[in-house]
Amino acid sequence: MIKVYCKKEDSEVPLELRKELFPSGESKFILEGLVDLDKTNQANEKITINWKFENEGVDFLDLMVLLHSEQVQSFKKKVLYIPYLPFMRMDRNNGNKELIVSANAMLDILKGAPVDDILVGTLHSQLNERDYIKEITLENNLYEKIAEDLESKGFTVIPVFPDKGAQERQAKLSAKGETTPWLNTMHITADKIRNFETGKIEKITANVPNHTKKLLESNEKTALVIIDDICSYGGTFIGVKEAIQAEVKHDSLHVLCVAHLEEVAFKGKVTDEFDVVLATDSLLKQEVPETNAEIIIVKTI
Numbered sequence: 001m002i003k004v005y006c007k008k009e010d011s012e013v014p015l016e017l018r019k020e021l022f023p024s025g026e027s028k029f030i031l032e033g034l035v036d037l038d039k040t041n042q043a044n045e046k047i048t049i050n051w052k053f054e055n056e057g058v059d060f061l062d063l064m065v066l067l068h069s070e071q072v073q074s075f076k077k078k079v080l081y082i083p084y085l086p087f088m089r090m091d092r093n094n095g096n097k098e099l100i101v102s103a104n105a106m107l108d109i110l111k112g113a114p115v116d117d118i119l120v121g122t123l124h125s126q127l128n129e130r131d132y133i134k135e136i137t138l139e140n141n142l143y144e145k146i147a148e149d150l151e152s153k154g155f156t157v158i159p160v161f162p163d164k165g166a167q168e169r170q171a172k173l174s175a176k177g178e179t180t181p182w183l184n185t186m187h188i189t190a191d192k193i194r195n196f197e198t199g200k201i202e203k204i205t206a207n208v209p210n211h212t213k214k215l216l217e218s219n220e221k222t223a224l225v226i227i228d229d230i231c232s233y234g235g236t237f238i239g240v241k242e243a244i245q246a247e248v249k250h251d252s253l254h255v256l257c258v259a260h261l262e263e264v265a266f267k268g269k270v271t272d273e274f275d276v277v278l279a280t281d282s283l284l285k286q287e288v289p290e291t292n293a294e295i296i297i298v299k300t301i
Contacts, residue, residue: 083300084282138259234270
């Protein structure tokens with residue numbers, strides 16, 4: 001899905017990208033709305049192109065044609081925003097010479113994009129980071145909102161970081177001086193061992209600080225908020241929840257807060273195991289089904 005906005009004075013004006021097909025199957029693109037803009041101001045304004053990954057990214061070529069077009073290039077400032085940057089899951093091959101590292105290919109393509117800024121939602125890992133890409137940590141934005149809401153209802157919020165990747169991401173942001181859930185001294189961490197060949201998780205352990213244990217055992221109103229980049233079936237998060245329960249018996253509200261939620265999550269057990277699931281719509285293209293959990297979805301574009 002491609003959405004285009006240009007800034008005119010203090011407001012954003014939507015432009016419509018329309019595509020028609022020649023008999024040969026080739027595309028013809030029309031960027032509707034440009035004629036309504038004052039051409040003398042166009043060179044001084046900003047255009048933002050939002051691309052949401054859908055249907056295996058079939059419109060990625062359309063996006064590249066649009067970015068290189070004379071119409072887009074006529075704007076003084078050009079911004080590309082991608083809430084979920086695809087092909088990042090395959091960021092290493094662990095010695096398998098036949099396995100293509102698609103993350104590197106995608107990042108190399110974007111490096112040549114003719115724009116001033118490239119903004120992306122939370123990346124899959126630090127291996128994906130590049131100096132020409134600005135990462136927006138979507139899960140932290142979501143966490144701030146849910147934490148504020150829960151605290152207003154009398155809950156003590158305890159952030160949980162389910163694996164090494166989540167912990168390193170938050171620690172790195174904190175080191176840069178950003179406000180993150182990592183600064184909450186009550187936080188819990190977990191470690192997991194995954195079999196790379198099968199993809200299955202073999203073991204999960206939870207690290208619960210003593211002062212956090214005492215709080216959980218006190219029967220005060222507590223909310224455990226697991227924070228991560230992406231959720232598929234949710235096996236990791238269910239395992240972390242069970243590992244914490246094995247360390248300390250408690251009766252907390254369980255919240256899952258992820259930047260990206262795959263639709264297969266609704267086929268797993270995660271919506272039965274958590275009271276609240278909070279995510280963006282970066283990977284969702286259908287209506288959210290009814291579940292036992294409260295589902296909160298925030299739009300990205």
